[in-house]
Amino acid sequence: MKEEVHNADQKRDRVQVVERAFGLLDALVKSGGSATAGQLKSVSGLAGPTVHRLLHTLMHIGVVHQLPNKEYALGANLVPLGEGATRQLGSLAVPQMQSLVAELGESVNMAAMESEMVVYIAQVPSPHSMRMFTEVGRRAYLHSTGVGKAMLATLPEDRVREVLRSTGMQAITPKTLTKPQALLDQLPVISAQGYAIDDEEQELGVRCLAVPIPQGPTRMALSVSGPTARMTDAFIRHATPLMTRTAAEIARKLTRG
Structure with missing residues (x-):
């Protein structure tokens, strides 16, 4: 005993x-x-x-x-633990992302902010033969991506400036924003409307709509991307409420663990 x-x-x-x-x-x-x-x-x-x-x-x-x-x-030994946990968050969101692809017909990505960069943690591809494919684990700049801008819009301005100083604002395409103030001017608009647009700023011929995932365990965003011919303004108006709803569902699921 x-x-x-x-x-x-x-x-x-x-x-x-x-x-x-x-x-x-x-x-x-x-x-x-x-x-x-x-x-x-x-x-x-x-x-x-x-x-x-x-x-x-x-x-x-x-x-x-x-x-x-x-x-x-x-x-440094926390880095692989954090990255592994972040990838797992992406896998948990796949069912909601699949439903979104079924509704919208375009590729859906989920990304997180990691070491002042975007890292893609999940993707469900479009059924179209011409579609966008982003490899899970791929990194990109915050300033040139829809998901990056959606996440930056949730940060205080001084933190955004710090990130941009650290990473620089490389021109990925001729349409990429390369001046801090140009991006800073966009962020209040993104915050107010609840979504960000990458208009061929990461890849020519590709447009992306992104929304932040609210109150998640880390800073994350959800995006839908496709050729500019299909990603019209009408498509974006239709997709935005569906994206926002799905992001909220994912946030609830991840918070519950």
């Missing part, structure tokens, strides 16, 4: 340690990605000795590292 009680206590302790470790990682994120041990103690609510023990273990497994200024930051 005593052994059973001891084992139960050990299980509770192990669960608590895991919760505290993830709480500390969350505190790092809330602190902007790096913080001192004292700041982490304040944000997490954990005792100082507990913070130091957890940091030592997290550093040992590479999910936290210490900067030259003695602050702690998220480590």
Whole structure:
């Protein structure tokens, strides 16, 4: 009986340690990605000795590292974990995306913002012989894609400027926006209307309609793309409410886990 009680206590302790470790990682994120041990103690609510023990273990497994200024930051070993989780989110949304393709007849993509880039995490192709195909895992710039602009429109302006300074605004096609202010002027309009358009800015001959996925576990967007001849203004007016509805359904599904 005593052994059973001891084992139960050990299980509770192990669960608590895991919760505290993830709480500390969350505190790092809330602190902007790096913080001192004292700041982490304040944000997490954990005792100082507990913070130091957890940091030592997290550093040992590479999910936290210490900067030259003695602050702690998220480590490189979190990257494949995050990428794997993001891909899984995409697979969960495929049934809703398939329904959207059946209604609209064009390719539907789902993308996430990852390291200041767009990464495509799911696609359901159009049944047309002439269709758009985007490989899952492919990366693209935020400023030149519909999904990227839809996600940028959900960010504060200072964060958008920071992203654009970091990545630059390369001209992917002659129609790509290459001046920060030109994009910044679009973002309030995108936010107000609830959708973004990539009008041959990523690929000539291709138009894309994108909507943000609201309140998801990470910043994400949904898009439908096709040849400009089929992606008319009338198509966009018809597709926008369907896209918005599907994005909300996906958000609810992902939030429920």
